[in-house]
Amino acid sequence: MIKTNINSLKTEKAWKILYSRLEQDGLLKAETVTKQSNKAILRWAAAITVLCLSVVSLYYITNINKNDNIQQISIYNQEESVTLATSLVDGSMVYLDNNSSIQYPEYFAKDKREVSLKGNAFFEVSGNPQQPFIIDAGQVLVEVIGTSFEVKNTENAPFELAVLEGQVKVLLKGSNQVKYVSKDEIISLSSSGLEVTSINNYNRFNKYLNQIFFKDVPLNDIINSINSRSEEIKLAIDPSLANNRLTVSFLNESPESIAELICFSLNLSYTKKENTLLISQP
Numbered sequence: 212m213i214k215t216n217i218n219s220l221k222t223e224k225a226w227k228i229l230y231s232r233l234e235q236d237g238l239l240k241a242e243t244v245t246k247q248s249n250k251a252i253l254r255w256a257a258a259i260t261v262l263c264l265s266v267v268s269l270y271y272i273t274n275i276n277k278n279d280n281i282q283q284i285s286i287y288n289q290e291e292s293v294t295l296a297t298s299l300v301d302g303s304m305v306y307l308d309n310n311s312s313i314q315y316p317e318y319f320a321k322d323k324r325e326v327s328l329k330g331n332a333f334f335e336v337s338g339n340p341q342q343p344f345i346i347d348a349g350q351v352l353v354e355v356i357g358t359s360f361e362v363k364n365t366e367n368a369p370f371e372l373a374v375l376e377g378q379v380k381v382l383l384k385g386s387n388q389v390k391y392v393s394k395d396e397i398i399s400l401s402s403s404g405l406e407v408t409s410i411n412n413y414n415r416f417n418k419y420l421n422q423i424f425f426k427d428v429p430l431n432d433i434i435n436s437i438n439s440r441s442e443e444i445k446l447a448i449d450p451s452l453a454n455n456r457l458t459v460s461f462l463n464e465s466p467e468s469i470a471e472l473i474c475f476s477l478n479l480s481y482t483k484k485e486n487t488l489l490i491s492q493p
Contacts, residue, residue, distance in 0.1 A: 281316050281317070281318075282316065282317040283314055283315070283316055283317075284314065284315055284316070284317060285312060285313070285314045286307065286312060286313055286314075287307075287311070287312040288307040288308065288309055288310070288311055288312070288330075289309070289310065290309055290424070291309045291310075292309070292422060293309075293422045293423070293424045293460065293462075294306045294307065294308065294333075294418075294419045294420070294421075294422060294423045294424065295307040295424050295426065296423045296424065296425045296426075296428060296436065297313075297425075297426060297428065298428045298429060298432040299315060299319075299324075299326075300317070300318060300319060301319060301324055301337050301339065301342070301344075302337040302432065303324075303334065303335060303336045303337045303344065304334070304335040304432060304435075304436055305326075305332055305333075305334055306332060306333040306334075306335075306419040306420070306423065307330070307331075307332050308330055308331035308332060308333075308419070310330055311328070311329065311330025311331050311332055312328075312329050312330060313326055313327070313328050313329075313332060314326065314327045315327075319342065320342075321342070322341070322342060323342060323343055323344075323345055324339075324342055324343065324344045324345065325345045325347070326344075326345070326346055326347070327346070327347040327348075328346055328347070328348050328362055328364055329349075329364060329365075330364060330365055331361070331362065331363045331364065331365065332361070332362055332419075333359070333360070333361045333362075333416060333419035333420075334346075334355075334358075334359065334360055334361075334362065335359045335435075335436075335439070336355050336356075336357050336358055336359070337357055338356055338357025338358075339356065339357060340356050343355065343356060344356070344357070346362065348362055348364040348370060349364050349370065350370055350383065350384055350385075350400060351370055351381055351382060351383055351384060351400065351405075352381070352382040352384065353372060353379060353380070353381055353382075354379070354380040354381075354382070355377065355378070355379050355380070356377070357377065358374065358375075358376050358377025358378065358379060359374075359375040359376040359377065359416075360372060360373060360374045360375055360376075360377070360379055360392075361373045361375070361415060361416060361419070369399055369400045369401065370399065370400040371397060371398070371399045371400070372392060372397065372398050372399075373396075373397045373410055373415060373416070374392050374393060374394050374395070374396055374397075374410075375394065375416050376394055377393075377394065378391055378392065378393050378394070379391070379392045379393075379398075380392075381398050381405060383400070383404060383405055386404070388404050388405055390405045390407055392407060395409060395410050396408070396409060396410065397409070397410050417440075420436070420439065420440040421440075421462075421463055422460075422461075422462045422463065423436070423460065423461055424459075424460045425457060425458065425459050425460070425461075426458050427456050427457075427458055428456060428457060428458075429453065429454050429455065429456055429457075430448055430452050430453060430454070430455045430456070430457055430473070430477075430490075431448065431452075431453035431454070433457060433459070433473075434446045434447070434448055434490075437461070437466065437469055441466050443486060444465075444466040444467065444486055444487075444488060445466070445486060445487050445488070446466055446469065446470055446487075446488050446490065447487050447488065447489045447490065448489070448490045448491070449489070449490065449491040449492065451492070452477075452479070452490065452491070452492075455477060457473070457476065457477065459472065459473070459476065466488060467488065470488040470490060473490060474490060478493070479491065479492060479493060480492070480493040
């Protein structure tokens with residue numbers, strides 16, 4: 212783990228790396244730094260050194276392939292300790308574990324949303340009964356309308372799915388076996404087929420939401436993700452900022468620290484009213 216009590220030279224260097232990266236991605240206005248004192252810059256750089264390194268390292272690989280005139284996007288997380296979060300065009304969020312990848316079309320078909328997964332991931336699927344969300348996970352097909360669940364689909368371990376919210380349909384390929392899995396249940400693949408049991412460890416979900424690297428994700432989706440793991444303090448944004456995209460990492464940060472970092476990065480401000488932090492234009 213990187214310590215925050217590094218000396219000022221390392222801190223200033225870390226800030227310059229972060230600023231350069233955010234400016235390159237169009238995430239900071241040119242005048243942002245000129246409005247900050249050297250003291251403020253050093254304070255922020257010290258607080259977000261981990262973010263600097265995360266942004267520069269870029270824990271993802273994106274490939275776009277054309278197939279039948281449909282662009283397929285592949286994203287791979289090669290970092291061991293940080294979840295790579297990406298948002299899909301329908302507003303669903305995918306949190307990729309290390310050495311895991313997902314492939315999906317740039318735009319979904321009108322009647323279904325199809326993706327393929329290799330490895331482990333946590334999904335927060337936006338509800339749409341007219342457009343079911345389907346995951347090709349090797350030996351099984353997973354179908355949902357809108358829910359939250361984890362899928363484990365690695366080469367050296369049997370398929371497993373745990374449901375946090377809602378209900379999931381699982382189909383075993385090459386057979387007629389279909390199982391429905393509800394909240395607080397796990398389904399796994401054994402030699403005898405699909406078996407459903409109860410969840411006894413909810414930390415399996417928490418690990419995806421503690422250390423997250425968002426790459427070019429709409430601010431509204433980031434806020435929703437943060438709020439899903441914060442019970443007391445909630446973040447809110449002015450509707451005009453919903454589609455602003457941001458590349459950022461949060462490593463066990465408090466909602467207040469996250470709000471400050473977002474505001475600093477996008478030259479915004481926030482106000483606190485009761486248990487809500489509202490982010491808006493200054």
